[in-house]
Amino acid sequence: MTTLTFPLSRIEGHARVEIEVHEGEVISTRFQAMEKRGFNLMVQGAPAEQMPVIVPRICGVCSTAHHVASVKALEDAYGVQPPPLANQIRELLLLGQLIQNQATSLFVFTMPDRLGVESIFHITDEEADQTSQFNIAKRALMVRQLGTDLISLAGGQFIHPVKAVVGGVSSSIDQEKADAFRQRLKAALPLACELVDYYWEISLRMKDRIGTWGDDQPAYYISSTERDNPRYNSSIIRVMTPAGECCREFTANAFRKELTFEETDYSYAGRTSYQGGVIRANSLARANMTRSMGIRRADAYMRRLRREFGHPAHPILLFDLCRGIELVYAIELASQLLEVDFSHQEIDLHYTPRDGEGWGLVEAPRGPLIHHYVIEKGNIAFGEFIIPTVHNMLAIERALRVAAERYIHDDQVDLELEQAVGRVVRAFDPCIACATH
Amino acid sequence: MTLKKPPRFAVLQLSGCAGCEVSLLNANEWIDQFDLAFMPLVTSAYDVPEVEVLLISGGVRSDEDLHNLRQAVKRTKKIVAVGTCAISGGVANLGNRDEVRRLFLSQTERHDLPRLLPKSQPVDTFVDVDLYLPGCPPTPELFMGALLGPEDFVASKTVCQECGRKKLKDMKPAHLTGSRGGEVDPDICLINQGYLCVGSSTRGGCRALCTRPGHPCVGCRGPSDILIEKDSQVWLESIQRIFAAMTDIPAEEIHEALLSPQLSLFLFQFSDYAGTGQAPRPKEKVL
Ligand code: SF4
Ligand code: SF4
Numbered sequence: 076m077t078t079l080t081f082p083l084s085r086i087e088g089h090a091r092v093e094i095e096v097h098e099g100e101v102i103s104t105r106f107q108a109m110e111k112r113g114f115n116l117m118v119q120g121a122p123a124e125q126m127p128v129i130v131p132r133i134c135g136v137c138s139t140a141h142h143v144a145s146v147k148a149l150e151d152a153y154g155v156q157p158p159p160l161a162n163q164i165r166e167l168l169l170l171g172q173l174i175q176n177q178a179t180s181l182f183v184f185t186m187p188d189r190l191g192v193e194s195i196f197h198i199t200d201e202e203a204d205q206t207s208q209f210n211i212a213k214r215a216l217m218v219r220q221l222g223t224d225l226i227s228l229a230g231g232q233f234i235h236p237v238k239a240v241v242g243g244v245s246s247s248i249d250q251e252k253a254d255a256f257r258q259r260l261k262a263a264l265p266l267a268c269e270l271v272d273y274y275w276e277i278s279l280r281m282k283d284r285i286g287t288w289g290d291d292q293p294a295y296y297i298s299s300t301e302r303d304n305p306r307y308n309s310s311i312i313r314v315m316t317p318a319g320e321c322c323r324e325f326t327a328n329a330f331r332k333e334l335t336f337e338e339t340d341y342s343y344a345g346r347t348s349y350q351g352g353v354i355r356a357n358s359l360a361r362a363n364m365t366r367s368m369g370i371r372r373a374d375a376y377m378r379r380l381r382r383e384f385g386h387p388a389h390p391i392l393l394f395d396l397c398r399g400i401e402l403v404y405a406i407e408l409a410s411q412l413l414e415v416d417f418s419h420q421e422i423d424l425h426y427t428p429r430d431g432e433g434w435g436l437v438e439a440p441r442g443p444l445i446h447h448y449v450i451e452k453g454n455i456a457f458g459e460f461i462i463p464t465v466h467n468m469l470a471i472e473r474a475l476r477v478a479a480e481r482y483i484h485d486d487q488v489d490l491e492l493e494q495a496v497g498r499v500v501r502a503f504d505p506c507i508a509c510a511t512h
Numbered sequence: 513m514t515l516k517k518p519p520r521f522a523v524l525q526l527s528g529c530a531g532c533e534v535s536l537l538n539a540n541e542w543i544d545q546f547d548l549a550f551m552p553l554v555t556s557a558y559d560v561p562e563v564e565v566l567l568i569s570g571g572v573r574s575d576e577d578l579h580n581l582r583q584a585v586k587r588t589k590k591i592v593a594v595g596t597c598a599i600s601g602g603v604a605n606l607g608n609r610d611e612v613r614r615l616f617l618s619q620t621e622r623h624d625l626p627r628l629l630p631k632s633q634p635v636d637t638f639v640d641v642d643l644y645l646p647g648c649p650p651t652p653e654l655f656m657g658a659l660l661g662p663e664d665f666v667a668s669k670t671v672c673q674e675c676g677r678k679k680l681k682d683m684k685p686a687h688l689t690g691s692r693g694g695e696v697d698p699d700i701c702l703i704n705q706g707y708l709c710v711g712s713s714t715r716g717g718c719r720a721l722c723t724r725p726g727h728p729c730v731g732c733r734g735p736s737d738i739l740i741e742k743d744s745q746v747w748l749e750s751i752q753r754i755f756a757a758m759t760d761i762p763a764e765e766i767h768e769a770l771l772s773p774q775l776s777l778f779l780f781q782f783s784d785y786a787g788t789g790q791a792p793r794p795k796e797k798v799l
Binding site: 086089110111128134135136183184196197213219223233246341343 | 525527528529530531532533534535537538540543548551552553554555556557558573574576602622623624625626628632648649651696698721722725726727730772
């Protein structure tokens with residue numbers, strides 16, 4: 076038996092893929108998370124109210140999602156409902172995160188696969204010129220930066236936000252800054268659309284070259300955004316069958332009953348399943364489970380997706396295209412949400428902390444994220460983090476097997492396999508720092 | 513250093529959160545001025561090539577981190593330790609309390625994977641560092657400062673001086689507000705409002721990123737120059753003195769709050785606080 080090992084770059088964190096082959100037959104495909112810091116243990120004994128500042132450090136890419144999930148878990152334990160404007164500001168925070176993340180995944184992580192370059196910083200002008208006249212790297216980074224700037228505006232700090240606090244947010248958004256930022260978003264929207272169109276186009280070309288969108292069998296889908304007008308500051312988790320039926324809804328505190336979690340001995344991240352079946356979370360899950368985005372440009376892209384791929388759609392590389400739709404959506408929606416009056420409204424409530432148990436849910440870019448805390452004497456007695464990447468582990472490994480079988484033959488291994496491994500893993504945009512925490 | 517052919521730099525990511533890298537990506541200006549030779553988060557390279565500057569983020573958590581660190585430093589002229597994790601072992605340092613560490617190691621050892629070291633270590637436990645760039649993460653502006661030449665980077669001594677909130681003589685809280693203070697006044701010093709803000713002892717350079725929108729500084733930039741080479745006890749006392757002068761909060765209440773994990777993570781990242789036993793870093797080497 077031979078083991079082929081593929082180190083991975085252009086993903087968040089340290090991971091590799093191992094494929095075991097015996098006489099041309101694929102025996103196993105493993106996705107290994109290689110790092111571990113142990114946040115669930117480290118937070119034991121920390122004052123509960125410091126969690127929203129500590130947990131963003133689980134991951135600098137998904138920090139905002141952790142920040143908000145943490146505040147929501149504490150609010151659940153204390154029995155506090157934040158005022159509507161605070162929820163709106165939190166939604167803006169999560170949209171900033173979505174812009175930042177989807178732009179990074181699209182342009183920094185996966186665009187090089189489509190252009191056959193080492194990184195987005197290695198795109199030569201000639202390459203860029205062939206299809207369009209703009210400097211892709213700069214534009215892509217500019218769109219991406221809208222995300223971090225929105226996180227700063229709504230969250231105080233740009234990577235590890237601080238403004239969501241139990242009971243609301245610690246300060247509102249300055250009206251003038253909101254207006255100025257709205258103008259920036261408006262100006263950037265057509266640029267983002269152009270980039271997404273270009274991405275769609277080079278994806279089509281790649282599909283022609285490799286002959287597949289990444290086929291794999293259908294799976295269960297999981298998401299916590301609503302069917303219409305998806306919001307990321309979410310409250311209910313939904314599951315959809317491989318055939319496209321919504322089969323289950325549950326709240327964060329029921330996740331243990333609904334999902335099965337297991338550890339493995341070859342990875343620092345575990346994996347989850349739904350009734351013994353493979354689950355998929357992330358952009359494609361949301362797209363399959365959304366009827367309407369409720370906003371013009373994003374809905375136009377959704378219609379294109381449905382037209383070209385049907386509903387529900389299952390090919391792996393569609394995860395990437397769906398990220399493009401969400402990038403447009405987040406820019407459009409954020410500029411709409413910034414139109415409200417930010418002054419003279421309540422943003423923060425007084426509350427009394429108490430011991431107990433709480434669950435906090437948000438839809439992170441990679442899927443539903445849950446923080447679960449038990450608080451005793453004001454300190455964290457038990458903390459756990461239910462990470463969306465972990466829901467995708469089985470799906471990643473199954474898709475890797477499909478790719479491996481495609482490129483491993485009796486007598487030889489097609490050189491395309493290495494590229495394929497990268498493409499499959501990046502389509503799921505796994506976050507290793509989160510998955511292992 | 514910024515003239516002629518663009519200098520090549522690399523980013524080695526050990527065990528951290530990638531927030532440092534995300535911040536670097538925001539500092540777009542380097543695209544025109546530097547040649548990024550290696551950064552696994554964004555390039556498909558697997559080995560660090562010869563470079564002028566090596567930025568290292570993350571703590572040394574596993575034997576693989578240590579191996580990668582030792583290999584990479586051979587190929588660079590200048591080593592910059594970036595962020596809390598590289599400088600102190602980082603947030604994973606919280607896990608260095610003995611009871612957590614034992615629990616951690618007994619639960620998380622896997623056979624086919626990099627071995628976890630008994631504790632998360634700062635980079636300078638193993639290699640000499642030329643420049644420390646604290647911040648969790650350092651802002652894009654600070655990254656540019658480190659790349660372009662720390663001599664030219666202009667910053668105030670402390671976060672307080674960059675914050676601009678007014679300190680009032682007659683507004684003396686009797687207790688800490690915790691995080692349940694309700695809305696924060698936008699113009700008045702957070703200490704007057706009862707928050708445990710340590711901006712007065714924290715080095716400037718972040719432009720008071722957190723305090724301006726109303727969140728107390730937790731000291732992620734580490735102590736200011738006058739404190740950095742001293743024992744952490746001295747910093748504790750300096751913060752105590754400020755609260756004694758500006759508030760009526762009992763000293764024990766402040767003391768207890770200062771020993772909380774969130775501050776041990778950030779403000780005390782340079783100290784012997786977490787039992788790292790390191791000598792103080794010379795202030796000339798800290799941006
Ligand atoms: S220093 Fe902070 S931002 Fe940088 S890797 Fe560590 S936790 Fe993340
Ligand atoms: S205000 Fe304090 S905690 Fe915030 S970035 Fe500056 S030094 Fe770090």
